[in-house]
Amino acid sequence: MSILAKLPEIIQGGMGVGVSNWSLASVVSRNGQLGVVSGTAIDVVVVRRLQLGDFDGSVRRALDSFPLPDMAKRFWDAFFIPGGKPESKRFKPLSMPNLRMKKDAIERLIIGNFVEVFLAKEGHDGVVGVNFLEKIQLPTLPSLFGVMLAGVDYVLMGAGIPLSIPGILDELQKGEKVELRINVDENPERHTFTHRFDPKEFFTSRFPKLKRPKFLAIISSDILAKTFVRRATGYTDGFVIENHTAGGHNAPPRKIDRTKPAPREYSRKDSADLGAMREIGRPFWLAGGFASPEALKDAIAQGAQGIQLGTIFAYCNDSGILPETKKEVLQMYFDGKLKVKTDFDCSPTGFPFKVITLKNSVTNPEVGKKRGRICDMGYLRTAYASEGKKVGYRCASEPIDQYVNKGGKVEDTVGKHCLCNALLATIGLGQVRDEGVEPPIITSGDDFSFLDRMLDGPASSYSATDVLDYLTAGLDAESAPVELDSIVEVF
């Protein structure tokens, strides 16, 4: 069956870890817009849901539809705890991503990504996307395969310049072997390090029919859009132009003077040229502070297909953030005490990261100090070469002596936090330590002004459907841009 595809005006942006979960994305997609799940560390999220007893049976349901039943059984048997683990017991430790991942780690990535997209797509015909970060490279290939097995419609990727991903999607769709070049620091001999993945290893008899999802690059400038058009390994179907007011990680400010260190302030140079974007002639969406019906109309008037939003969805009832955290943030806003800070240091990725500091969050210095430094998940580790072709891994948030022993610079450790553990705690899946549960980290965009128009006060709350009703009120269906020549296969 094929349907005439209309591109969405609203993209509910990918928010990791597990903030844009399947239930949020499903609501958005059912309402005719693009719901996006986060694929970041989703293997851990799904594994931990199983250890909490899979209380709503959703993981079981998804696994029953996974095309490789033996693999699904291995996964279930390894992690499911009937009734859930006792609160005081730790979640099972998992191996960290690396260039020579064992079969079970690869299977976890395929299944975790499959489960989240399967559930977001279940029971409706709307389109669903997945968000990955270019900066996190090692899990990427099995993860892409997992989302394609679930029939994902869009792959959105930022936090880096993922030029090789469009071509990888083309190859995976055909069942071909794929490779991803891994960035390795301190590599003076310029060895090439690649991660290889062969989808046919998993389907020795009949390879399933897969759809090539549309690929949207999340970028901050028109110059990067042109780079994708010229140099990407396959077709880039569109762009999300995200500015520095957006939630999560932001692109660093552009250097004005190449001889000086990177500035810690944004300037006019950091705005994309929308005229240049229009000339490129591919659909684009604007992101960062666009949560109003007027901003949506204005974006369309400027030639955009629509907008991508994060914060307004992150703090709605359907997202993965713990309800008590949402309440605290809303209360702070209505009390006039909410501060959103661009933290240039806290993320081990090296990118600026937007934070709201709450009493119990890891960015509160007292909490951070008590938590200390532990790196046991490793998604944000960077690879470095040692002794020629040997590869080591380090994270600027690990214990300082370990980091320095691995050749890291002590100044790079200043102000760093373990985002992997903290982000899982934000959605209620924090690891249990001797001192208690891991503290969370809270991110959002700068703009919360939508709350004044959507809520009466801190005691009320809103759903993702309310968000869509609010944003699209007054949007003239006739005037919304429509892609006329695109046919999407639905199977």
Ligand SMILES: Cc1cc2nc3c(=O)[nH]c(=O)nc-3n(C[C@H](O)[C@H](O)[C@H](O)COP(=O)(O)O)c2cc1C
């Ligand atoms: C809680 C939260 C987590 C986010 N995580 C990601 C992420 O994992 N990957 C990504 O590309 N963008 C991420 N973003 C950015 C959003 O997808 C979106 O582009 C951005 O928030 C838009 O700006 P707004 O918050 O002003 O609406 C995140 C945003 C928030 C608020």
